[in-house]
Amino acid sequence: MAGIDYTSIIPNNVALHENRRLQRALEDWQPKFLDWWQDMGPTGFQAKEIYLRTAVSVDAKGWAQFGYVRMPEYRWGIFLAEPEAGRQINFGDHKGQPAWQEVPGEYRGTLRRLIVTQGDTEPASVEQQCHLGRTCPSLYDLRNLFQVNVEEGRHLWAMVYLLDAHFGRDGREESEALLQRRSGDADKPRILGAFNEPTPDWLSFFMFCFFTDRDGKYQLASLAESGFDPLSQTCRFMLTEEAHHMFVGEAGIMRIVQRACELMREHKTDDLRPHGGIDLRLIQKYLNFHCSVSLDLFGSEISTNAANFYTTGLKGRFEETKKDDDHQLKDAAYSMAGLDGERITVREEAALVSLNERLRDDYVADCARGVARWNEVIRKHGVDVELTLPHRAFHRAIGMFSEVRVSPDGRVVSQAEWDARHGDWLPTEDDKAYIQSLMHPVTERGKFANWIAPPPRGINGQPVDFEYVRLG
Numbered sequence: 001m002a003g004i005d006y007t008s009i010i011p012n013n014v015a016l017h018e019n020r021r022l023q024r025a026l027e028d029w030q031p032k033f034l035d036w037w038q039d040m041g042p043t044g045f046q047a048k049e050i051y052l053r054t055a056v057s058v059d060a061k062g063w064a065q066f067g068y069v070r071m072p073e074y075r076w077g078i079f080l081a082e083p084e085a086g087r088q089i090n091f092g093d094h095k096g097q098p099a100w101q102e103v104p105g106e107y108r109g110t111l112r113r114l115i116v117t118q119g120d121t122e123p124a125s126v127e128q129q130c131h132l133g134r135t136c137p138s139l140y141d142l143r144n145l146f147q148v149n150v151e152e153g154r155h156l157w158a159m160v161y162l163l164d165a166h167f168g169r170d171g172r173e174e175s176e177a178l179l180q181r182r183s184g185d186a187d188k189p190r191i192l193g194a195f196n197e198p199t200p201d202w203l204s205f206f207m208f209c210f211f212t213d214r215d216g217k218y219q220l221a222s223l224a225e226s227g228f229d230p231l232s233q234t235c236r237f238m239l240t241e242e243a244h245h246m247f248v249g250e251a252g253i254m255r256i257v258q259r260a261c262e263l264m265r266e267h268k269t270d271d272l273r274p275h276g277g278i279d280l281r282l283i284q285k286y287l288n289f290h291c292s293v294s295l296d297l298f299g300s301e302i303s304t305n306a307a308n309f310y311t312t313g314l315k316g317r318f319e320e321t322k323k324d325d326d327h328q329l330k331d332a333a334y335s336m337a338g339l340d341g342e343r344i345t346v347r348e349e350a351a352l353v354s355l356n357e358r359l360r361d362d363y364v365a366d367c368a369r370g371v372a373r374w375n376e377v378i379r380k381h382g383v384d385v386e387l388t389l390p391h392r393a394f395h396r397a398i399g400m401f402s403e404v405r406v407s408p409d410g411r412v413v414s415q416a417e418w419d420a421r422h423g424d425w426l427p428t429e430d431d432k433a434y435i436q437s438l439m440h441p442v443t444e445r446g447k448f449a450n451w452i453a454p455p456p457r458g459i460n461g462q463p464v465d466f467e468y469v470r471l472g
């Protein structure tokens, strides 16, 4: 594979200079992307120097470099993971055939839709987060926000590359449309629901990185199994960057939890509002909200689309090649939670149509590991509270559970009980106003807002009080 070409306008390891048509398409798209970034990217910080990492290779030992950069000058590039020699399609009807290097004609529309749906989430999250910089709890957190933002920008580049390289004129039109939809816009919304929700405060931001970005991880991991090799290589490298986004979310919540415990012990109360903290009950409500809207992103429990993506070899399961079965699933069954009148029960369904639910299961298990690490912090402080994931049927808008009202502990409840209690389970207007009241910028080096603990260490070996953003 070619090395990274940093002399060309668009850094890449896909030998862009050998494909003049594609190079021209991307060079035509680049100024439109920059216009979008100026309009919809982080408000108020475009001229500031930020200590960011930039992808410079796909070598596992050292793929990134760190340095100060103004975000509009960030080197968004196109990087594919190293190809696997002789890679085959590992599941579905085409199992055992060589992986496709070109789009298989009969699946063109489906594949394009999958890529566009993934691609649409990348700029959407940048739009959702564009005002957060103004209320950062520290320079360290501000830098992490911008790191996530520029990398979501690069993920958009990654999907646009696939569209432009493999889908001709349709692909170019989709690339333009990705810059035209807007998160939360009534006329041109982003494709998926959770990406039209606002991210108005930093508690929501960390929850978003933990729950919603993690959906991204699971989608990318399934697409990394794709029989369409360029998609697989693209997603494999995106996952490398994605790990940092998960870290930002998990560590951010962990630091808020830690601060809550410190304040509880200091003031001998679990009501932290008089002390400017975020109490564990309120953290639980935000957790319930962000978990439930992110569960919706996996789609309906029973889905013939999901079955088709699999059978046609376009989208695999999480860790497909590590699974020990026939990778075709024609006769296999899968057990999942179902609705039996007013009761939630377990039922067997055909495995192929259950693939959304199976991916949701992998996701929930991963979320639970993070929650356990938060609870470890609570336990170490001697506080007798546990954070929990809400039941998967709670507060759903998609799938069979969207028809019923369910409590976080998994009881089907009446509309009357829901109306009376949902304020105990989800953030109320009052809760949101309180969180908003805490959002004051802290931009002095090494200082942190009162509601969040400092991180144990800085970024890339730098101290915690490093000047991660030069505001001067």
Ligand SMILES: [Fe+2]
Residues within 6 Å of the ligand: 122, 151, 152, 155, 216
């Ligand atoms: Fe992303």
Ligand SMILES: [Fe+2]
Residues within 6 Å of the ligand: 152, 213, 216, 242, 245
């Ligand atoms: Fe991400």
